[in-house]
Amino acid sequence: MTMNEQNNIFSEIPLPELQESRLRKMKRENQQVLLYLAICLCLVAAWFLGSYAFSYIYLIPLAAVIFQLWRKKMFSITEDFLKHEKLILYRRRAFGGRGESLEWLNFLFNRW
DSSP states (O other), X not given: OOHHHHHHHHHXXXXXXXXXXXXXXXXXXXXXXXXHXXXXXXXXXXXHHHHTTOOGGGHHHHHHHHHXXXXXXXXXXXXXXXXXXXXXXXHHHHHTTSOOOSHHHHHHHHHO
């Protein structure tokens, strides 16, 4: 999708919904950064514990923590992204790429 197509999509979205969409995107990005930081902290903890000759058994709970963090956060980030994209797709289909028209009003006048 080109940048021009994205601008056309967003031009059809009302301003409050566009702001909400941007806030959701920022929230997803922040969650992703926090996830990466948590994984880095787990790696540093593994290195730190390994450098002080701890047993390798500590890696099992540490790996479980990383797995749970990754699964929970990435699932929520992916779900939020899919909801956002689905919403944009529905709006694009509803507007038909031409914005709102007064065809419904012409239809009423022709019936009357």
